[in-house]
Each structure stands twice: as structure tokens, then as C-alpha cells.
Amino acid sequence: MPELPDITVYIEALDARITGRTLQQADIASPFLLRTERTAEDCVGRKVRELRRIGKRIAIGFQDAPWLVLHLMIAGRLHWSTKAKKPDGRRTLAAFTFDSGCLTLTEAGSRKRASLHVVEDPAQLDPGGLDVLTSSAEEFTRVLRSANHTLKRSLTDPHLFSGIGKAYSDEILHLARLSPVMLTSRLSDEEAARLHRAVQGCLTEWTAKLRTEEFPEKVTAFREGMAVHGRYKEPCPVCGTKVQRIRYASNETNYCPTCQTGGKLLADRALSRLLRQDWPKSLEELEEMRKHELLI
Ligand SMILES: [Zn+2]
DSSP states (O other): OOOHHHHHHHHHHHHHHHBTOBEEEEEEOOTTTBOSSSOGGGGTTOBEEEEEEETTEEEEEETTSOEEEEEOTTTEEEEEESSOOOOOSSSEEEEEEETTEEEEEEEOSSOOOOEEEEESOGGGGOOOOBOTTTOOHHHHHHHHTTSOOBHHHHHHOTTTBSSOOHHHHHHHHHHHTOOTTOBGGGOOHHHHHHHHHHHHHHHHHHHHHHOOSSOOOOOOSSOTTOSSTTOTTSBOTTTOOBOEEEEETTEEEEEOHHHHSTTOOOOSHHHHHHHHHHOSSOHHHHHHHHHHHHHO
16 A cells, blocks of 8 residues: 555655646446545636645645545555546546646545545545654654554554555564554653654655656555565564564554564564554455445
């Protein structure tokens, strides 16, 4: 799922292409995409005023019109073309034609989870997590200690922290040299401050790395240059130890035992169970499904 660095570079690329431009046409070809009664038609003929990141969503604000708010979920991706495109409803779910070019949304696979909300105020879709890049170490630590969970769960809870998912939480914990299954209640002040520095360092560095003049077309959770995420059995770039994993349900957490857990392997049943109970599924996915059910 695109996380803060990916969403930030999407927004920067869109800002350069559509801010001040007029939406000429909105074609929604998938019956699953739109989750509100209001439609994108309300924005046609209007100029884009600003773009905002709302958690892992991309919000497009128009002059005198509602906001279009996109959530790409796991497999949704954005594309930019100077030519007009028609969505086929199978892979390409929507096309938004501006006077500067065409923004399309694709989603791979048969499970269509990406969503579009047309709303007056995008803040209503904000799960409320702390903006980690602008937060102080004190604010970050207060939020971290507001609930007792594993670090992996807390970092990826959109109600606690904004924009962090499965991929970057692995990278952040590796940079902070902390175990993914450590409980937040056990964290010392020094460790919490270290985690805060790692959150800001990791997300800022990756955003800079992903920034490009071109429209970001290769958005993936598995990036070359990541230290542990998606690198099971590969050597840790810091110490050379083989990266390990904890698997639970369809999720996997990657970590380096030498850098993060004092050499201990965490892949035993009890820990898998702990993580599964603590992090049943991505909370956002669950919420999306619930919302979808409510609308049906
Ligand atoms: Zn290591």
C-alpha cells in the first residue's frame, strides 16, 4: 500500500500538473470505486485549488466544489498521460481529464478496494493519526504510549500515526534498532526518542529518494535499497546477518536479529500469535470493508 513517501511524491507530481487547471471530464468505470452519493460530476468545470495528504489518501480540492479523495489501498496506482484515456472498468477504474492532461487510476487484481469519496471536507476521512514529520519527540512519545501494543502495530495504526504502513514500519524499526514485537509500555525515554528520529529520518530520506521529475509510475512496497522489508534471508546492510521474518495471516514483518532483537529469532508460534492478535489485519483495510458494507 502506498505510504507517506509514495503519497507525498504523488501529490507533488499532481500539484505540478493539475493545480490551477480545470477538470474537463470525470469518467468512473468501476461500480466499486465511488463510495459517496455525491459524484465527481460536481467538480467538472472547476479549477483545482490545492492538494492534501489525508493519512494514506490523496485529496484534490477544487474552487467552489467538493473534494475528490482517493484511497489507493494495496494495488491502486495513479498514472498521468498527456493524451485522453477511457477507463475500461477492469484495470483502469477511472479517468480524470484536465486541460493539462489525463489522470487515471488503475487497480491490479480482482479485489477492488481502491476508493473515491466526493466530500465537502476531507478532514472527515482522516483517521486522526499524528503527522509524524512535524511532530515533536514529546508529542510522538505521548501518542506512542497512549495505547499498549507492539511497536509494529502502533506505528501502523492510522489512528495513532499518519501514513505509515507495513513497508516503512519495518524500515523505521530497523533504523531505530528496535524489535517489532516490543511493547510500547516497555519503551524507555531514550528508545522512544530514537524511534521518533528514525521515523522522521526514514520517511524524509525515502521521500527524497522517490522524488522525480517524471510522474511516479513505479510505486511499490518493495523498493531496492530497503534494509529489511521484503528482504527475507538477504544480508542486513548494516551487519550482514540474514534478515528474518514473522509471518501471521497474510502479513509478514521483516527484521534483523542482530540489529533489533539482541540476536533472538522471533519467528516462533507464540510471537506469531501475539502479533496476529495484536494486529489482526490492517486496520485501514478493515475500516474500508466496513464502510463498503454500510454503503451496500
Ligand atoms: Zn543487522
